[in-house]
Amino acid sequence: MKFRFPTLLGLLAVPLALASGCKKDSDSLETTSPVTFTVRNVAGSQDLALNSTTATTAAGETFTVSTFEYYLSNIKFTKSDGTTYAAPDTYFLVNQAKPSSLTFTVPSVPAGDYTGVSFLVGVDAQKTGLTDPATFTGDLNQANNMYWTWNSGHIFLKLEGTITSTSPSKPLTCHIGGYTEPNNAIVTAAPSFNGAKLTVQANHTPQLALVANVTKIFDGPNQTPLSTFTGAHMPSAQSVQLAQNYAAGMFSVEKITAN
């Protein structure tokens, strides 16, 4: 028996493509356009440079960053009338060490004027809870080292570095994940357009520029002092608290370009 993944995937792709092609509204001529996202990771007002930028929390504590990665998924666009478009199968791994990952494109967004966007920071439970590795394609591949091998599931956000405001300095490790109660760390971010509109129309690829402020992992509804922080390594109450922080304040929309 010699089945092959490319063939198999091809067979799967055809009906999927047909299905999504038929899932339009009554208007079968509806136009769609890709929307490009860019992400700029920052520490406060500075662009984040790995191993050099000093990030300062609201409490004045400082840290540097050696690794900063997170998943953005389940991207959803909202129109002013409240209707939404949920982009299917959108999983993007943003990795500060990999410049190409700081730009990604959501294909085939229906034309229209959108007034908001939301996304999961992490991977939905339905997806990350699967047990067949063939379902983890592209950015979800476990070889990306964003997966807990001892506690099956993706790491949603990984921040590693050094806390420099303590004496002596100490390692900083935040591996946030977990998709079951009571430690479900899947959170939704919905950065405001501040009244601006994202216009999707034929022959244009609008661009949504996001900024992600790394200090907001600790600053937010659950203010977390670094002096006593011992790290987050597993699904836990602390991981949920940090996830609530970055859901609330890490992301903002910097610019929307019609292109």
Next chain:
Amino acid sequence: MAAPRRTPWIGRRAGWLLLAALGVAGSAAVMPWRRPAAPPAGPANFPVLVYDVAKNQPDDATFELGRQLFYDPRLSSDGTVSCGSCHQQSRAFTDGQALALGVAGRRSARNTPALQNLGWHRSFMADGGVRGLELQALAPLTSPQEMNEPLADALAKLNADPDYRRRFAAIYGPGAIDTPQFLKALAQFTSALVSADSRYDKYVRHEPGGTLTAPERRGLALFQQKCSGCHATDLFTDESFRNNGLDHTFPLDSGRAHISQRPADAGRFRVPSLRNVALTAPYMHDGRFATLPEVLAHYAHGVRPSRTLDPLLRQPDGRLGLPLTAQERQELLAFLNTLTDNSLLTNPRFAPPASRARNQPPVASVGP
């Protein structure tokens, strides 16, 4: 004495049929050794298979590739430890060590579990943290205390090896060896490690050789009365997580609570199967008991109280553990020895491959 459990021989189960097909396909291939004939039907005394074999169709070339991977120490960070280093066939794929020995002399925090009947598992590891058979291999591969190899590095090693490239391509088609190919090939080997032919199995299935002595039968009756609440079904585990009274507190290894983060799970560990238990010493998640008599002595008079102690180890009169006389323990031991299954321990298909060249698939199966 309770009547021995007798499960009527029932027809083939779909899942088992696929596993059996592996044996049939294997025996048809040109191989340098003779393998035992596939059983005429599945283990009728087993529950329904859990592993979704349909997504990893048994195939002889893939099984042999998985076997090669299982015994390849190059998959560890320093090239010294393979899956088979800790999972040795003659010991029902355990290693005789209290704690597993990884690269550079490092010790895992846990005892090496036996590998058998994995297709019937719903979760893996002593704490159940791993949720699928194909995902399971990632845990020892990447653990710093075990093989210490990031998955991306393991894949890079495979992709740099022309022989692996050729063998993977023959099965999965051209292109780089990727995560699912690697894990599915390994799972073809590990899922084939079935133990269902101990003397006890033959006894319950009324097969030739299925004779138990009088003490063994008394041991079986005692087992059903005192042990089968946890070591349930003919898999000899109900796959639950239980605190069997090893300690008062669990500061070093909280077991299931490490995964669930629930205090109610502190000190709970997966109920292990008792198949081939005579060969899997030492015992418990940390290998603290060297012998089976020590294990039985623990249940008879060593159980320690804690908030999460399993209710089955609290007797109505308030005593802890399982009341067992010396003679009853002897009879239980006699029964436990009937669970040894030489068809798993000596099957040449499960042994380390003799050489890489011998295991190359027939030319006919190469190419799209």
